[in-house]
Amino acid sequence: MRVVFMGTPVFAVPSLEALAKSDHQVVGVVTQPDRPKGRGQAVVPCPVKELAVARELPVSQPEKIKSPEFFRQLSDWKPDVIAVTAFGRFLPKAILGLPPMGCVNVHGSLLPAYRGAAPIQWALIHGDPETGITTMLMDEGMDTGAVLLQQTVPIEPEETSLELGARLAKVGGALLVETLTRLAEQSLVPREQDHTRATSAPLLKKEDGVIDWTQSATEIANRIRGLSPWPGSYTFHHEHRLIIRKGRVDAQGAADRSDGQRPGTILAVGPKSFCVETGEGRLEVLEVQPANKKRMSVEQFLQGHVLRVHETLGPRPEERVANY
Numbered sequence: 001m002r003v004v005f006m007g008t009p010v011f012a013v014p015s016l017e018a019l020a021k022s023d024h025q026v027v028g029v030v031t032q033p034d035r036p037k038g039r040g041q042a043v044v045p046c047p048v049k050e051l052a053v054a055r056e057l058p059v060s061q062p063e064k065i066k067s068p069e070f071f072r073q074l075s076d077w078k079p080d081v082i083a084v085t086a087f088g089r090f091l092p093k094a095i096l097g098l099p100p101m102g103c104v105n106v107h108g109s110l111l112p113a114y115r116g117a118a119p120i121q122w123a124l125i126h127g128d129p130e131t132g133i134t135t136m137l138m139d140e141g142m143d144t145g146a147v148l149l150q151q152t153v154p155i156e157p158e159e160t161s162l163e164l165g166a167r168l169a170k171v172g173g174a175l176l177v178e179t180l181t182r183l184a185e186q187s188l189v190p191r192e193q194d195h196t197r198a199t200s201a202p203l204l205k206k207e208d209g210v211i212d213w214t215q216s217a218t219e220i221a222n223r224i225r226g227l228s229p230w231p232g233s234y235t236f237h238h239e240h241r242l243i244i245r246k247g248r249v250d251a252q253g254a255a256d257r258s259d260g261q262r263p264g265t266i267l268a269v270g271p272k273s274f275c276v277e278t279g280e281g282r283l284e285v286l287e288v289q290p291a292n293k294k295r296m297s298v299e300q301f302l303q304g305h306v307l308r309v310h311e312t313l314g315p316r317p318e319e320r321v322a323n324y
Helices: 010-021 047-054 068-077 119-125 161-184 217-226
Strands: 002-007 025-030 035-037 042-044 081-085 103-107 130-137 147-154 233-237 240-249 266-269 274-277 282-290
Touching: 002 010, 002 068, 010 025, 010 047, 010 081, 010 161, 025 047, 025 068, 081 161, 103 161, 119 130, 119 161, 119 217, 130 161, 147 161, 217 233, 217 240, 217 282
Parallel strands: 002 025, 002 081, 081 103
Antiparallel strands: 035 042, 103 130, 130 147, 233 240, 240 282, 266 274, 274 282
């Protein structure tokens, strides 16, 4: 089939790579315009554009997805199907109805679970044992289209959203090619979602990273995994922001109840970790990132910082959090 691919971030790269290596013909690639990035604000292409250019595929980067000029470009490519992986914009009705085989989306969950922009992160935050990839026919709703294929993927115990996302992206590429092949063979029947079982996965915000030490150690450890690398799960030590990059439930101290220490209290320090009281259980912290510094082990952190038993970690005043 003639395929137009739409995608932007690194998660979409395996989908485009799989299509380019398949028997399908990628006649065009649509991605977001180049944006300034990093401290120097240099304008850089997104990962999907880099791959498309390397493979000498035609690229379109419309500022306005509803512009007549962009619609004419899509029409000139004469796609049988439009494949979408993490494009980052809603497609208008005119584009959804353009290809004869419809628009097929690769989504990082087992729909109808985790509809929205951050399905991988929220699956980890909620401590799910498994997730997966869904291919679906797109409609005008938020991930509400009919399901085509699904593949379940187990979640590893200490896996972060970055690590899980990389595994899911590869699964998504393979499942996308299989989906398009079976659609071309007319051997695939779309299945409506059970909308009564739908859950949401809203876009993450910086403030989602603030650690609530009254939660259990398990809940906090899951949030650290889910919010890595962005926005990071953070707390404050002496008014200085401290991102907790890696933490786990302190199994050794789980059976011991502290003597009335409030959540957020440092219970033990060093040499390679420190232990914090939570609402239920204790969290062992293994890696951190101080403000304006690189990620480091607790052992490295303690070489230049002092943590004391019975000190308390926690949020700083609300009006200052807003300025983070």
